[in-house]
Amino acid sequence: xxETAAFIVIGLGLAFDVFGCVGLFRLPDVYTRLxxxxxxxxxxxxxxLFGVFLYxxxxxxxxxxxxxxxxxxxxxxxxxxxxxxxxxKYGIGMRKPYLLDKYGExxxxxxxxx
Amino acid sequence: xxxxxxxxFGLGVLVVCAYLCLxxxxxxxxxxxxxVALDMLGVIFVGFCGLLAILTGRDxxxxxxxxxxxxxxxxxxxxxxFLEGRGFDE
Numbered sequence: 001x002x003e004t005a006a007f008i009v010i011g012l013g014l015a016f017d018v019f020g021c022v023g024l025f026r027l028p029d030v031y032t033r034l035x036x037x038x039x040x041x042x043x044x045x046x047x048x049l050f051g052v053f054l055y056x057x058x059x060x061x062x063x064x065x066x067x068x069x070x071x072x073x074x075x076x077x078x079x080x081x082x083x084x085x086x087x088x089k090y091g092i093g094m095r096k097p098y099l100l101d102k103y104g105e106x107x108x109x110x111x112x113x114x
Numbered sequence: 115x116x117x118x119x120x121x122x123f124g125l126g127v128l129v130v131c132a133y134l135c136l137x138x139x140x141x142x143x144x145x146x147x148x149x150v151a152l153d154m155l156g157v158i159f160v161g162f163c164g165l166l167a168i169l170t171g172r173d174x175x176x177x178x179x180x181x182x183x184x185x186x187x188x189x190x191x192x193x194x195x196f197l198e199g200r201g202f203d204e
Contacts, residue, residue, distance in 0.1 A: 061173040079190035086197035087146035
């Protein structure tokens with residue numbers, strides 16, 4: 001029973017991984033690629049590790065899989081945030097018809113004050 | 115033996131994902147594209163290690179997954195700082 005649940009959860013995680021990588025493959029811009037792939041691949045990998053936990057139960061392997069899940073869940077969005085900020089500072093503009101650029105406006109404001 | 119065939123299917127799916135990331139890493143027009151693809155490749159390898167732990171029943175693959183997640187995080191932060199154009203001592 002718990003093995004069936006584990007394989008269902010792992011299948012969901014694999015589907016999320018595939019969608020994230022297709023987003024990384026198809027989308028036109030650094031920021032859209034970053035948001036699609038980071039969100040989908042974070043959830044997909046966390047679901048795979050949760051499936052490992054469900055498969056092996058409260059053994060040593062399951063506990064370590066939960067530790068790895070929490071670690072991935074914390075560090076991956078942090079790294080994506082740092083990468084987005086680094087890409088903006090590097091000088092990659094957004095793709096042309098965009099609506100909102102609060103970070104650039106705030107930086108212009110700061111430059112004007114100095 | 116259906117369980118191991120399911121796990122092999124999952125490993126194949128993750129290899130296809132890794133090929134998509136490698137395409138973006140080779141083709142990607144700018145440097146941040148390549149950095150994003152490297153980050154995603156590391157996290158996909160963490161999932162790969164989880165599936166290998168199920169397949170073989172040994173738990174050092176989960177240790178490998180934890181260590182790889184740590185190293186990918188540190189590498190991503192270093193690449194982001196490098197792209198930002200500042201020193202590492204901030």
